[in-house]
Amino acid sequence: MRVEAFTPFGAVFIAEITLKVAISRQSLPTIVVSFADLWECKMKRILLFAVAACALAGCSGTDKPYTDDSIIVPDRDINYFADNLQDVADSFDTSDDRPSVDTPNDKTASPDEIGEEDIRQDEVTTDEITQDEITPDETTQDDGNGDDPECQWEPGPSDYVRKVVVALPFGPEGQQSDRYTVLDLDTDGSLTASEVFFELTRSSYGKVVFTPNGKYGLVPTDQGKLVVFSISDTNEVTVIEKEYVGGFGYASSVIPAGDGSRFYVINSQWRNHGGGIYLISLNCDGSVVDEGLVAPGKIVSNLLFSPQFPGKAFVSAMDLLDSTEGDDAFVLSWGDEPKLLAGTNAFGDDVAQIASGALTMDGRFMLLGDNQVYNDENVPNRVAVVEIGQNSLQRKQVISPINDPVGIVTSPFNNAAIVLSGFGNNVIVLGYNPAATPAFTNNGPVAWGANGKVQLPFATDMITRGALKGLVLIAEVEGIRSLRFNQDGTVSDLGNTRVGTGDMMIRGAMGVQP
Numbered sequence: 001m002r003v004e005a006f007t008p009f010g011a012v013f014i015a016e017i018t019l020k021v022a023i024s025r026q027s028l029p030t031i032v033v034s035f036a037d038l039w040e041c042k043m044k045r046i047l048l049f050a051v052a053a054c055a056l057a058g059c060s061g062t063d064k065p066y067t068d069d070s071i072i073v074p075d076r077d078i079n080y081f082a083d084n085l086q087d088v089a090d091s092f093d094t095s096d097d098r099p100s101v102d103t104p105n106d107k108t109a110s111p112d113e114i115g116e117e118d119i120r121q122d123e124v125t126t127d128e129i130t131q132d133e134i135t136p137d138e139t140t141q142d143d144g145n146g147d148d149p150e151c152q153w154e155p156g157p158s159d160y161v162r163k164v165v166v167a168l169p170f171g172p173e174g175q176q177s178d179r180y181t182v183l184d185l186d187t188d189g190s191l192t193a194s195e196v197f198f199e200l201t202r203s204s205y206g207k208v209v210f211t212p213n214g215k216y217g218l219v220p221t222d223q224g225k226l227v228v229f230s231i232s233d234t235n236e237v238t239v240i241e242k243e244y245v246g247g248f249g250y251a252s253s254v255i256p257a258g259d260g261s262r263f264y265v266i267n268s269q270w271r272n273h274g275g276g277i278y279l280i281s282l283n284c285d286g287s288v289v290d291e292g293l294v295a296p297g298k299i300v301s302n303l304l305f306s307p308q309f310p311g312k313a314f315v316s317a318m319d320l321l322d323s324t325e326g327d328d329a330f331v332l333s334w335g336d337e338p339k340l341l342a343g344t345n346a347f348g349d350d351v352a353q354i355a356s357g358a359l360t361m362d363g364r365f366m367l368l369g370d371n372q373v374y375n376d377e378n379v380p381n382r383v384a385v386v387e388i389g390q391n392s393l394q395r396k397q398v399i400s401p402i403n404d405p406v407g408i409v410t411s412p413f414n415n416a417a418i419v420l421s422g423f424g425n426n427v428i429v430l431g432y433n434p435a436a437t438p439a440f441t442n443n444g445p446v447a448w449g450a451n452g453k454v455q456l457p458f459a460t461d462m463i464t465r466g467a468l469k470g471l472v473l474i475a476e477v478e479g480i481r482s483l484r485f486n487q488d489g490t491v492s493d494l495g496n497t498r499v500g501t502g503d504m505m506i507r508g509a510m511g512v513q514p
Contacts, residue, residue: 346384
């Protein structure tokens with residue numbers, strides 16, 4: 001059973017107590033305490049203590065099957081609550097800069113605000129679009145590594161046995177665990193579980209990212225700290241940083257900068273609690289250099305780059321830099337001093353809580369997933385389609401309903417996308433034709449194979465080069481699901497690979513070498 005609470009504007013995890021973990025394909029005993037009404041509540045600290053008392057006393061939960069409106073969020077340790085209760089209480093900001101819930105802002109951008117510039121890159125073929133070309137920051141500075149062979153960050157061959165690193169956040173009795181394991185992804189797409197287990201720091205959700213050469217991996221922990229490790233071809237793991245905390249304060253996610261040794265760390269808290277985008281770099285030995293704050297923001301949820309727009313970045317957030325109130329999707333010039341070029345409201349209202357995002361491979365559109373629960377119960381979860389111009393963004397389409405869109409991946413063949421429906425236990429296929437109006441169509445769920453539907457999909461990663469180009473790995477409750485984007489725009493289910501047994505098969509953060 002878990003006792004959890006969170007705000008209407010992102011995860012603020014109050015408490016967790018694990019009495020029993022009995023996840024099957026059908027049920028998870030859970031109790032969820034909603035804090036939707038705490039936004040304006042002057043008694044918030046008293047109520048937060050009440051939640052803690054409930055957790056410590058072992059409030060009872062009820063076994064129930066997963067349904068589309070089941071609520072489950074990533075786990076937090078109860079010690080985190082005990083140690084940080086005041087910080088959690090303070091995070092319910094009551095200042096005048098909070099978004100109004102009484103008077104929605106008119107967020108519809110006018111044509112004059114959006115601009116008439118449009119980029120139509122019909123001459124770009126899908127064969128020309130590869131992840132290798134993505135270089136977010138064309139103003140990359142010399143990292144001082146010189147010709148040291150240990151500092152050659154370039155990717156290796158396109159086809160090799162890749163390592164898939166998976167967190168196993170629960171032990172054999174349902175207790176919290178710091179264990180991880182490694183799977184081998186062969187050149188034919190087959191996944192093989194290894195007998196290699198190692199300890200880092202618990203990460204029950206999110207993504208493991210790697211340097212381009214696959215040598216170093218990074219993952220944010222449940223406590224907002226950063227783990228850095230190295231992994232060899234023989235699955236030998238060396239921990240370099242187990243609980244690194246830099247100027248970012250709290251690491252929500254990590255995004256490769258595309259130039260080898262640099263990574264962006266997103267702190268998705270409010271701006272007055274350190275929210276924004278930060279930069280770190282790795283030395284030759286994998287040790288971390290804190291490069292500081294890049295762009296302050298509130299509830300930053302996505303940082304995306306496109307090879308079609310070198311020197312630019314695309315961000316979703318409640319605010320960023322000097323953005324206009326109400327905008328939640330932005331394009332920036334990206335260099336030593338990022339500048340806001342344009343912004344828009346992706347969904348056309350002040351309800352959305354953006355949980356996921358991706359760019360099409362041709363750089364024409366940005367997709368953003370809204371999984372809000374409390375802001376307006378009459379507004380279903382959905383995916384917004386934002387058209388990208390040279391220095392403009394324009395809301396073009398909203399695909400609704402799509403339950404709990406926790407992840408979006410676009411096809412390297414530039415003709416499809418998938419949306420991970422977390423609470424819906426499904427993956428939805430979107431057809432994409434940039435010449436059509438609208439450009440995206442909802443083609444329904446993946447045609448599931450012998451292993452049945454995916455269960456609570458969350459973390460995902462895709463191979464973007466070599467023979468496995470278009471292979472998507474998805475962490476689900478009982479292992480790793482393999483899907484494949486086909487060149488004709490369809491998506492195939494390749495089955496599930498189990499990781500561990502019993503409670504120990506429940507997966508957490510996951511990532512694959514590039």
